[in-house]
Amino acid sequence: MRLGLHISKFTWPDGAPRLGPTLAEIASAADQAGFERISVMDHVWQISVNGPPELEMLEAYTTLGFLAAHTRRAKLLTLVTGVTYRDPGLLAKAVTTLDVLSGGRAILGIGAAWNADESAGLGLFFPPTKERFERLEETLRICRQMFDGDETPFHGAHYRLDRPLNSPPALSRPRLPILVGGAGEKKTLLLVAKYADACNLFAGPDLQHKLDVLKRHCDAVGRDYDEIQKTILYRFPEDTAELIEAARRFAAMGISVLHGGVTDAWDVRRFDRFRDEIVPALEEM
Template sequence: MKVMRISIWPGAGQPYGDVLEAARHAAETGWDGVWIADHFMPNDGTGADPLHPVLECGSLVAALGAAVPRVRIGTLVYGNTYRHPAVLANMAATVDQITGGRFTLGVGAGWQINEHDQYGLELPPIGKRIDRFVEALHVLKGLLRSPRTTVHGEYYQLTDAVCEPKPVQDPMPIMIGAKGEQRMLRVVAEHADMWNTWGRPDVIAHKSAVLDRHCASVGRDPASILRTAQALTVVDGPIPDDVSMPVIGGSRKQLAADIEEYRAAGVDELIVPDGLLGTGATKFTAMDTLLSLVRP
């Protein structure tokens, strides 16, 4: 049986104490990782209160890295349009130092429109956004993995730049969040140590096969890229009628079947958002059930 990691994704729209409790429960009970999304406000069109508080990702991963032992800590994923990649490289190296080498730098091209509109951040058309993201990856990989980095690009210019201290890990893994099959999955094939996207097992199997083909075209061993995926998860209860995102579970039997389909699709790590797991003791019971299904 393929060994599949399982990690929790506590939503940043809840109090820090609740995020910390979920992360500590994961660490104490045998989960593999904790992931935090990079957003500043709820997305328009989701029905969420537009003024609902959302904690900032970089601060959260640093705090969790210091307070929670053993598990890997990662970003799911930093939006490239929010921070200069040289600033992000220094943030990532610092969190890896804090965690003693347990950090995974998850990055993506950026997408949430209302955040860019409210903060006056440029959100280029998708083609230019990907071009900018690829340049950012050269900046990140250079600063995190080389003594000095020079990049003379269209979007970023670095001259003999340093980033010290380096991460504890050599190299620190870079995960790319991507679903676009023509360009973004090729960027994954060229640059990523790990890949992430939303989807039920059939979607993940299809996109993973597309990634394999991109790997073949660039001369990359597909097995060198770890595959991670997530869907909203329901444990021992009905699936809400108004859910628009991919969702798994419901009954325990269906949840076990969904987990096995992810395993068969080659998923290396299943990431579980906590949004439909309940709160307090209910959430921890759901987490324990999930862990028992992934590791019978």
């Protein structure tokens, strides 16, 4: 079992003038504490579960590039990129660039997008749900192709790439991994079974049911369920023993990474218990 630090809030003491240095300190502390990955949301406004839209929010791939410069081991990803925010050729190029500059530490986290308000607010493309899922499937096909170095033209219903050249290639092997986020049973989990190396779900009471649905999709498309990495978003409890016990339960279900936020992460002493107690215990699972 491994931990991922999910950074979803940037409203910290001293505001924007200290935001960059504080983020660097958090990332470095998490990296040194043994967090296996660091993720950010792909939003341009803060989302309602964290507060009003006016709260600070950083653009995801600029932020991940910054994090690459302030970490040495942690993998870097979004949870998750909205498919409509960037055309697939540019998205594949951005993630590959992150992988090369970080020394092979990038993961493409992607989903169908959902935040209509921020899209309308900033004039971003946001088609109906059906089309977003069609675009998600085409984007997954394009990214896999570009990560594999295949320059065959791609002509789909929504995207046309005459030469999907991707140079320099990613450093990750066997290829840059793709994580699909979301728990929709008919579409999202089917796309996981068909195209993804990993999925990200929520730690709710229906988690086992979602895993069972994914397994059925894998059986239907001839995919080995066990080769897909299962990760979840999970609120880390303040009690260390409670977190370790929860991790054991999730590990028994086949979950291999817990993504969570650290309360008041700007106080990097918060990472001491992860370094000294939690990460060593989880590494034995």
